[in-house]
Amino acid sequence: xxxNELQVFENETFGEIRMVLIDNEPWFVAADVCxxxxxxxxxxxxxxLEPYEKTKLNLGLTGGNTNVISESGFYTxxxxxxxxxxxxxxxxxxxxxxxxxxxxxxxxxxxxxxVSIVGTDFNTFRDAIEKQLEGQTVQINAMExxxxxxxxxxxxxxxxxxxxxxxxxxxxxxxxxxxxxxxxGAHSSRYKCYSKSYxxxxxxxxxxxxxxxxxxxxxxxxxxxxxxFIAEWVxxxx
Numbered sequence: 001x002x003x004n005e006l007q008v009f010e011n012e013t014f015g016e017i018r019m020v021l022i023d024n025e026p027w028f029v030a031a032d033v034c035x036x037x038x039x040x041x042x043x044x045x046x047x048x049l050e051p052y053e054k055t056k057l058n059l060g061l062t063g064g065n066t067n068v069i070s071e072s073g074f075y076t077x078x079x080x081x082x083x084x085x086x087x088x089x090x091x092x093x094x095x096x097x098x099x100x101x102x103x104x105x106x107x108x109x110x111x112x113x114x115v116s117i118v119g120t121d122f123n124t125f126r127d128a129i130e131k132q133l134e135g136q137t138v139q140i141n142a143m144e145x146x147x148x149x150x151x152x153x154x155x156x157x158x159x160x161x162x163x164x165x166x167x168x169x170x171x172x173x174x175x176x177x178x179x180x181x182x183x184x185g186a187h188s189s190r191y192k193c194y195s196k197s198y199x200x201x202x203x204x205x206x207x208x209x210x211x212x213x214x215x216x217x218x219x220x221x222x223x224x225x226x227x228x229f230i231a232e233w234v235x236x237x238x
Contacts, residue, residue, distance in 0.1 A: 028074050030067040037081045049073045162217045174230045
């Protein structure tokens, strides 16, 4: 196996990538590719490659073997990546780095070439981000409109809600208990004489306070407040 020395390529947009030629075929340091593509777990990324697309070599980097990937493995990771930087990164490697290496055995990049690559790739990268942000802004505005419509609909639903049968029964029982207490019990002469007017008086005041046509039509939002009202209610002549 013929292997050239490790070469380091730097780009202002992407950072650093190391590569070695083995039998005139490029092999990339996997950690560098994964870093540029923002893979959070390089081990998982490597596991997704075919056996012939990856290997380990002692490049003298860490005192042990280093994971490297073939050109095929490089394309596999780039094409699977959903990051915006993937396309300009691939263009840089495939249109500048690899052709130069295959022609001369090493990568030589002049200042003019570097500026051209960085400028082109950065503009591509920037335009892609701007388009994505524009799309996200449209989505956010649409979502805000939808949420506004749903909130309005929900508000109307809540506004038109009334007590359940069980809630009505509990509220009526609370009113009856309060009047029983005020009139000395349901079997007292005062209760028999005044309970009807007390109930009428209480329900009228409750309707005025909560803006409903009947205690049965009370909005559930005021359910607990209605209990407090009944608990403190006292008869007043109207």
